Amino acid sequence: MTLTVFCFGLLLTGVEAYPEKPIKLIIGYEAGSATDLIGRTFFKHMEKELGQPFMIVNKPGAASALALRELLDAKADGYTLGMSCSVNVLKIMGHLPKTHHDFDVIGIPLLTGSVLAVPSKSPFQSTKELVEYAKGNPEKLRLSTTSKGAVFWIHARYFERLTGAKFNLISNPGGSSFIATQLGGAHADLGFAAYRPLQGQIKAGNIRMLGVTSEKRVAAFPDLPTMKEQGYNMVVSGWAAILAPKGLPSDIYKKLLDAHAKVVGLKAWQDFCTATGSVGYPEYTGEGAIKFMDQDAEIQKPILEEIGAVKK
Amino acid sequence: MSGLEHLLQGFQIALDPANLMMCLIGVILGTMVGVLPGLGPIEAMAIMLPISIRFGPLAGLILLAGVWYGAQYGGSTTSILVNIPGEASSVITTIDGYQMTRKGRAGAALAVSAIGSFVAGTIGIVILQLFAPPLAAAALSFGPPEYLAIMLLAFVALSTLSGDNPLKGAMMIAFGAFLSTIGIDRIAGIQRFTMGIPNMMYGINFVPVAVGLFGIAEIIRLALNPYVPSPMKSVRFRELYPNREETRRSIMPILRGSFIGSLFGMLPGTPAVLASFTSYSVEKSISPRKAEFGKGAIEGVAGPESANNSAVILALVPLLCLGIPFAPVAALLLAGLEMHNVTPGPLFIQDNPDIFWGFIAAMYLGNFLLLILNLPLVGLFARVATLRPRVLIPIIGVLCLFGSYMTRMALFDVWVMIGAGIVGFILTRFGFPLVPLVLGMVLGNILEDNLRVTTQWLNGDFSLLLTRPITLVILALIPVYVFFIRLAGKKVFRNGIKE
Numbered sequence A: 001m002t003l004t005v006f007c008f009g010l011l012l013t014g015v016e017a018y019p020e021k022p023i024k025l026i027i028g029y030e031a032g033s034a035t036d037l038i039g040r041t042f043f044k045h046m047e048k049e050l051g052q053p054f055m056i057v058n059k060p061g062a063a064s065a066l067a068l069r070e071l072l073d074a075k076a077d078g079y080t081l082g083m084s085c086s087v088n089v090l091k092i093m094g095h096l097p098k099t100h101h102d103f104d105v106i107g108i109p110l111l112t113g114s115v116l117a118v119p120s121k122s123p124f125q126s127t128k129e130l131v132e133y134a135k136g137n138p139e140k141l142r143l144s145t146t147s148k149g150a151v152f153w154i155h156a157r158y159f160e161r162l163t164g165a166k167f168n169l170i171s172n173p174g175g176s177s178f179i180a181t182q183l184g185g186a187h188a189d190l191g192f193a194a195y196r197p198l199q200g201q202i203k204a205g206n207i208r209m210l211g212v213t214s215e216k217r218v219a220a221f222p223d224l225p226t227m228k229e230q231g232y233n234m235v236v237s238g239w240a241a242i243l244a245p246k247g248l249p250s251d252i253y254k255k256l257l258d259a260h261a262k263v264v265g266l267k268a269w270q271d272f273c274t275a276t277g278s279v280g281y282p283e284y285t286g287e288g289a290i291k292f293m294d295q296d297a298e299i300q301k302p303i304l305e306e307i308g309a310v311k312k
Numbered sequence B: 001m002s003g004l005e006h007l008l009q010g011f012q013i014a015l016d017p018a019n020l021m022m023c024l025i026g027v028i029l030g031t032m033v034g035v036l037p038g039l040g041p042i043e044a045m046a047i048m049l050p051i052s053i054r055f056g057p058l059a060g061l062i063l064l065a066g067v068w069y070g071a072q073y074g075g076s077t078t079s080i081l082v083n084i085p086g087e088a089s090s091v092i093t094t095i096d097g098y099q100m101t102r103k104g105r106a107g108a109a110l111a112v113s114a115i116g117s118f119v120a121g122t123i124g125i126v127i128l129q130l131f132a133p134p135l136a137a138a139a140l141s142f143g144p145p146e147y148l149a150i151m152l153l154a155f156v157a158l159s160t161l162s163g164d165n166p167l168k169g170a171m172m173i174a175f176g177a178f179l180s181t182i183g184i185d186r187i188a189g190i191q192r193f194t195m196g197i198p199n200m201m202y203g204i205n206f207v208p209v210a211v212g213l214f215g216i217a218e219i220i221r222l223a224l225n226p227y228v229p230s231p232m233k234s235v236r237f238r239e240l241y242p243n244r245e246e247t248r249r250s251i252m253p254i255l256r257g258s259f260i261g262s263l264f265g266m267l268p269g270t271p272a273v274l275a276s277f278t279s280y281s282v283e284k285s286i287s288p289r290k291a292e293f294g295k296g297a298i299e300g301v302a303g304p305e306s307a308n309n310s311a312v313i314l315a316l317v318p319l320l321c322l323g324i325p326f327a328p329v330a331a332l333l334l335a336g337l338e339m340h341n342v343t344p345g346p347l348f349i350q351d352n353p354d355i356f357w358g359f360i361a362a363m364y365l366g367n368f369l370l371l372i373l374n375l376p377l378v379g380l381f382a383r384v385a386t387l388r389p390r391v392l393i394p395i396i397g398v399l400c401l402f403g404s405y406m407t408r409m410a411l412f413d414v415w416v417m418i419g420a421g422i423v424g425f426i427l428t429r430f431g432f433p434l435v436p437l438v439l440g441m442v443l444g445n446i447l448e449d450n451l452r453v454t455t456q457w458l459n460g461d462f463s464l465l466l467t468r469p470i471t472l473v474i475l476a477l478i479p480v481y482v483f484f485i486r487l488a489g490k491k492v493f494r495n496g497i498k499e
Helices: A002-017 A034-050 A062-073 A129-138 A151-163 A177-184 A197-201 A250-265 A267-273 A287-308 B001-015 B018-037 B041-082 B093-102 B106-141 B144-162 B167-183 B198-202 B205-224 B244-264 B271-286 B299-314 B316-322 B328-338 B353-386 B388-407 B411-429 B436-458 B461-467 B467-498
Strands: A023-027 A054-058 A080-084 A105-115 A115-119 A144-145 A168-171 A192-193 A207-212 A237-245
Touching: A023 A062, A023 A192, A034 A054, A034 A105, A034 A237, A034 A267, A034 B041, A054 B411, A062 A105, A062 A237, A062 B198, A105 A197, A105 A250, A105 A267, A105 A287, A105 B353, A105 B461, A115 A129, A115 A177, A115 A197, A129 A151, A129 A207, A144 A151, A144 A177, A144 A250, A144 B093, A151 A168, A151 A237, A151 A287, A168 B328, A168 B436, A177 A192, A177 A197, A177 B093, A177 B316, A192 A197, A197 A207, A197 A237, A197 B328, A207 B167, A207 B316, A237 A250, A237 A287, A250 A267, B001 B018, B001 B106, B001 B353, B018 B093, B041 B093, B041 B106, B041 B299, B041 B388, B093 B106, B093 B205, B093 B299, B106 B244, B106 B299, B106 B316, B106 B353, B144 B271, B144 B436, B144 B467, B167 B436, B205 B353, B205 B388, B205 B411, B205 B436, B244 B299, B271 B299, B271 B436, B299 B316, B316 B328, B388 B411, B436 B461
Parallel strands: A023 A054, A023 A080, A144 A168, A144 A192
Antiparallel strands: A080 A237, A105 A237, A115 A192, A115 A207
């Protein structure tokens, strides 16, 4: 009897106690990259919520597939988590034989819509004007964006598909500094990128935004109409998901989900989202995040197939 | 003289105990990550970023930037002492720095590198303070073809590094460029030469290759050669520091290095690496003592170690005055400022004079602190050079393992490092120079990126180049540079005969 009570007590404390040691977070991108900064800021708040420090490890390479491989090998005890921005398409790209359904999805702390930006001296005042001109002059306008297959490149391609316009797509390596320089110096005619790297040049008046691909208007620039408002049904975003190995004990999983939803709702996190031109929805926790990634994969798949990035 | 007035105000802000403390912590941390191979300023700054946010935009900026330029001071230490580059920008210092150590002049090499860093850092700040806005405007007016033209010019300037045997040197550059193509290509996202190995998708990392080529190859060399007692043993304190001759020979390379670094600092990518390589190449081309290079010429330490310092300072220009981070490290500084709703850009100096001038003043102080920190360390570090091989070999070995693993915590990189060490030892035995290989790895990526962005930009119409006067001028500078270098070389030759 005493033993049973003791065992039961032990079990109970085991549940109550999680987390009782530091948690490892594997980020699939370089230290200092956009996702790394999102992760480091978000987990500062998670630390306060869970009462244990996070140990952040950067494992860049193969669009986060290397980090996810390590996550798949980790114990499903809640002490190893990972971050990826492309877990839902790595399988069709042949980088990793798994999708987000092979992980326990904690959530998506923020979404970043693409902004369609032009140099300030550009004659185009609206997306419509630009699309009309581009349709009449295929491949004439230079569209500066990220590397082929990366999120903003996919958005640019999606824009072409939706509008029927054709651009001279310039894929740039690395972060978005190339795009900001090309737009700020008017070396390109338009660009698709995150708001954040363009921010300095936008505020300086060298770059102008024509639209954003988010679902609703973004708090950082409430006057900018969405693509949807301008008559183009283009709702896409860049995002980063927090994942755990499949098979977390249900109480630990629940604790992580609750913490995630709570932190996303915090004013401090919402302020961070606003400062970076992003949005954070507490409902993109667990199931909500999985559903979002399913839809996002459907948008990306035909574009990835088109460039031959899909492994049969 | 409102500039001076601003600067004095800046000093007032920077000397605030809290800001001074941040500056000190930053430069000490920077020196540490600089000394340790593999652990670069980016990793350290990413860890410090969430902490720095608590202290406000200026203190955070002072702290993070201190780590960055501090790392350039420490980077040369292991290059000089044990032939392992502490930072990518100190790879070139291994050539003559380590040879100086073998000749018993480790102290002089370390001291010159610290003094050169201080001078160049200070010159860099002066240029930043005076010319930041026009320089930033120039950077923005450069489009893809202009950047490509500059990279081509750099490539030509660096070709003198190919060693005594130009054919073997060219082969090594090509091999290095080939290594840089391995992995997921940065523009089209295609896998190249990965052979389906997941770890190869990230590519062959520069740090483990450099650590292996220089460090492991050195272990093998030490182990093979009988122990010769070091001449350092009976050296007195005063002799640790550069003598008059060495000082005299270092002055011009330091000044030239500062200038080269300032030019290269504005380029996207890895400005400090390019600057140090170019400075070495220039020093070697114009030196009357060409034969001494590679055998412990102090110019080969003074120039590059200065150039990388002014380069990191000038790399702040696009960040502060355009709001565009050209180097990955600058992106971290930008993030730190944005958290406080401070957006750098053309209006930054006007809107935030306190931050700008406080920061400038803090950098002057930081550079001075670094000099005070580093000069006494010279004596301590120089003792490493007197160690017996059986003590030294394990130290170098551990540093190599640590350095290659730390970059991204992958055992794969350790194997790359060991492989590079064995290949490096064999290549040296057959007279192939190693520096062009490393150079090929660095330049390969940069040239390819710029070439491919430019060809996309041109979209098949090369006549567009004729509409870009700046591109044409830079391209025209290439033959001018070659002519100038040839001429300088000939003059030296003639003088040599007269003597």
